[in-house]
């Protein structure tokens with residue numbers, strides 16, 4: 510049944526995904542297993558795109574399908590104390606429209622006990638700065654980038670936060686497929702995590718530090 514979840518995402522079966530996810534859960538799969546199979550599906554979709562077997566519209570439908578499937582899992586993955594760790598501002602950098610990973614991070618962070626302020630996609634550096642200034646009680650900010658070409662926008666964003674003197678208020682976390690610990694160190698971020706679950710653990714550590 511979990512294989513069907515993957516097939517539905519790869520094939521962009523928008524109308525069937527919710528039912529298939531529910532059937533997988535009813536069949537005994539855990540929410541995490543279902544999520545993992547959807548992430549595998551997106552890797553497969555990325556591979557097909559790279560090999561020119563599919564194009565942007567198919568990639569977009571697959572993304573929408575995954576988002577709809579994640580909607581079914583959300584109540585199962587949640588459960589933290591509401592706002593216990595304060596606010597967490599998150600966004601995808603300027604020029605970058607990818608938001609599935611960012612949304613998963615936001616979901617896990619919320620479940621871990623933060624009040625999440627999601628700035629969305631294609632977020633200019635100044636908007637991150639304004640949001641942090643407008644929320645002086647926010648202790649952690651998360652910056653996501655999925656394209657090698659938008660890694661520079663991540664550098665600009667981190668620099669803008671530092672230049673605005675906000676490093677004493679917030680810790681800056683970065684992540685996304687092309688990001689590495691070395692890049693995070695190079696641009697002056699406080700933390701890098703490879704996935705949504707470790708992002709939530711790290712955010713708690715940073716908020717408590």
Ligand code: B1M
Nearest residue numbers: 555606607608609610651652653656657684685686704705
């Ligand atoms: Co795009 N895309 N895409 N795409 N897309 C990739 C990223 C790509 C690798 C595909 C490929 O060629 N194999 C490639 C990038 C190559 C590169 O940069 N070297 C690519 C490209 C080229 C493009 C376009 C340029 C295509 C074009 O137009 N010719 C274009 C760019 C648009 C833009 O942003 N300006 C484009 C567009 C799109 C769609 C809009 C169609 C769609 C996105 C829809 C959406 O997000 N709502 C899309 C998709 C779906 C993908 C793939 C297939 C899947 C991405 C995804 O959602 N993965 C992707 C291939 C792939 O990743 N294998 C691809 C699932 C998600 C759960 O994983 O986002 O990695 P991910 O998030 C993970 C971690 O990275 C981490 O945690 C998450 C969960 O564990 N993480 C963080 C993410 N943010 C974090 C922040 C943190 C911590 C961890 O702390 C703050």
